Amino acid sequence: MRVVLVSREHPLGDPRGGIGTYTDTASRALARAGHEVTVVTRGEAADLREDGVRILRLDHRSLPHRYPERLLTARRTAHVVAALEPDVVQAAEWEAEAWWLARRSAIPVVTRLATPTYLVERLNGAEPDPRADLLRRLEADQARSSAAIVAPSQAIADRVGGDWGLQPGRITVIRNPVETDAVRAAGARPAPVALPERFVLFTGRLERRKGVHVLAEALPAVLRAHPDLHVVVLGDDVGAAGGDVRSQLLERTAFAAGRMHLLGRLPREDALAVVARAQLVVLPSLWEAFGFVAAEALALGRPVIATSGSGLAEVVREGDGGWLVAPEDPQALEAALLQRLGDADGLATASERALRRAEAFAPGAVADELGALYEQVVAEARGISTSIYGGGYRRYFRPEDRRDPFNRLYEAKRRAVLTRFADEPSLAVLDAGGGPGRLAAPLAERHAVTLCDISAEMLEEAGRRCPPSVRLVQADARSLPFDDASFDALLALDLVVHLPDLDAAVRELARVVRPGGRVLFDSTNAVPWWVLAYPGYVNWRPRRLLRTLRGGGVLPEWAPTVRHQRAGEVQAAIAASGLVLEDREDFGPAWTPKWQLWVTRRAEA
Numbered sequence: 001m002r003v004v005l006v007s008r009e010h011p012l013g014d015p016r017g018g019i020g021t022y023t024d025t026a027s028r029a030l031a032r033a034g035h036e037v038t039v040v041t042r043g044e045a046a047d048l049r050e051d052g053v054r055i056l057r058l059d060h061r062s063l064p065h066r067y068p069e070r071l072l073t074a075r076r077t078a079h080v081v082a083a084l085e086p087d088v089v090q091a092a093e094w095e096a097e098a099w100w101l102a103r104r105s106a107i108p109v110v111t112r113l114a115t116p117t118y119l120v121e122r123l124n125g126a127e128p129d130p131r132a133d134l135l136r137r138l139e140a141d142q143a144r145s146s147a148a149i150v151a152p153s154q155a156i157a158d159r160v161g162g163d164w165g166l167q168p169g170r171i172t173v174i175r176n177p178v179e180t181d182a183v184r185a186a187g188a189r190p191a192p193v194a195l196p197e198r199f200v201l202f203t204g205r206l207e208r209r210k211g212v213h214v215l216a217e218a219l220p221a222v223l224r225a226h227p228d229l230h231v232v233v234l235g236d237d238v239g240a241a242g243g244d245v246r247s248q249l250l251e252r253t254a255f256a257a258g259r260m261h262l263l264g265r266l267p268r269e270d271a272l273a274v275v276a277r278a279q280l281v282v283l284p285s286l287w288e289a290f291g292f293v294a295a296e297a298l299a300l301g302r303p304v305i306a307t308s309g310s311g312l313a314e315v316v317r318e319g320d321g322g323w324l325v326a327p328e329d330p331q332a333l334e335a336a337l338l339q340r341l342g343d344a345d346g347l348a349t350a351s352e353r354a355l356r357r358a359e360a361f362a363p364g365a366v367a368d369e370l371g372a373l374y375e376q377v378v379a380e381a382r383g384i385s386t387s388i389y390g391g392g393y394r395r396y397f398r399p400e401d402r403r404d405p406f407n408r409l410y411e412a413k414r415r416a417v418l419t420r421f422a423d424e425p426s427l428a429v430l431d432a433g434g435g436p437g438r439l440a441a442p443l444a445e446r447h448a449v450t451l452c453d454i455s456a457e458m459l460e461e462a463g464r465r466c467p468p469s470v471r472l473v474q475a476d477a478r479s480l481p482f483d484d485a486s487f488d489a490l491l492a493l494d495l496v497v498h499l500p501d502l503d504a505a506v507r508e509l510a511r512v513v514r515p516g517g518r519v520l521f522d523s524t525n526a527v528p529w530w531v532l533a534y535p536g537y538v539n540w541r542p543r544r545l546l547r548t549l550r551g552g553g554v555l556p557e558w559a560p561t562v563r564h565q566r567a568g569e570v571q572a573a574i575a576a577s578g579l580v581l582e583d584r585e586d587f588g589p590a591w592t593p594k595w596q597l598w599v600t601r602r603a604e605a
């Protein structure tokens, strides 16, 4: 499979953080598993190849303002990636690098949750930066518009999935890979600086969310109890944005200043050579999506004290090469450090267990899981099967989104339908294939509405949108679970395109309405010239336009699932089902409408 990983961070581009480390390891593992992998990153423009991975570096124009720059970068990246014609693209949500692709291209995008901007701000206790508002929205929107979402831990899947209202079934947990052999090789190198004999190590950016302020509280008692113990700290100081935690650390340990070694950020291999020599690694993060440094410490056989309640606890398991304490609890951290440092045998056993635990992050297994997910995503994008009604359908049909090419047209249709019900007395109405309740909710103000849909996901959303008086029924419109003549009126918008046998579908809809009752449904016109009026529908792509025109206005990936109809076919189905056509309203270009709304009445008995 042709896979593109988009990542501004990469060892060959910007200095790497977790996203860069992930991209490097995952890209190599995917290439080893037989995929054709390209990493699109930034840096001085170049096209390189390393370990079977093509690395394309883009020299993005620098703008003085960070946020507009991000958007332009996303657009340019999308163009470059589209030219590579990949089967699938993967990118982190961070800074919405793949937003343009997810939104504007037909290439399926897999978004990997790293840690979104809103969460980083929240964890750092920082006021949300109003300038980053757009970015925060784009990150969420990229995830929502993606074909699939992966998360390195259940913790981030639950937290971000909940905050962004993502369907739990849409997020697949696939842990991050750790290149154990490379980590161990780096760990075996000579230390880059003279190190103390016995030291506890903290590694990570010096910011609140890493729990540096908690460590500052816990350390004094530990340093006093162990006069030969030193503390080594690796990582950039983020300053005020990270809560000024470096100064807190130095103030609280000033009495042992000679035993505190703040080495700043070291090149990765040097950093690993330091980690490998620590007696104990301490990672008191408030919350982590995963915890690369913890997994790497385990791979180096270093026991870790970490915090519970986040993805970190899915990497470091209690008694399995490490121990967990509650986050934001300096007393608990102090007690754990004192207990573990006083137990040399316990540390030796933990070291052996850590080595074994690290095998859980083997890149080969992770690449296999990613490959299986890509297969699924690509199959779905190539021919959308009816299984999408079970989940993910919302991604395809979002007429209330202003960027949807049919946004205004759909609204005109919706209003026209509601107007036709406005002067009626209170009726028993069935909204068949009612989806998320766009019509059922306003109709319920006056009428007794039942909404039925085949999709549990849609019904869940309808439950949130509609008043409790609306009855929600999961049912297939081809065989409705209602007696004959159960309703005064029936409504079916954008439904019959999904029902393969038009005659049978209209007959079944007519059956459940009482004689004299109204049946209102629409069809999408198989005479496809209306497509020319909505170039966004085919993503402005000429080849896609031709295929769509040839397919009667149906996008290629929908061809197996939906069918558009000619007016004559619909009229025949209406007549055959005992309905009387009262009116027809067209929506879209006058020369060939996109939708035709059929207003019919069931013949009196």
Ligand SMILES: C[S@@+](CC[C@H](N)C(=O)[O-])C[C@H]1O[C@@H](n2cnc3c(N)ncnc32)[C@H](O)[C@@H]1O
Binding pocket: 389, 393, 397, 432, 433, 434, 435, 436, 437, 438, 439, 452, 453, 454, 455, 458, 475, 476, 477, 478, 492, 493, 494, 495, 498, 499
């Ligand atoms: C394009 S949406 C339209 C939703 C709604 N009528 C509206 O206008 O917002 C089509 C809906 O039909 C539902 N659907 C598709 N096939 C169906 C079937 N055989 N029986 C019932 N509902 C079906 C889908 O789950 C989806 O909610």
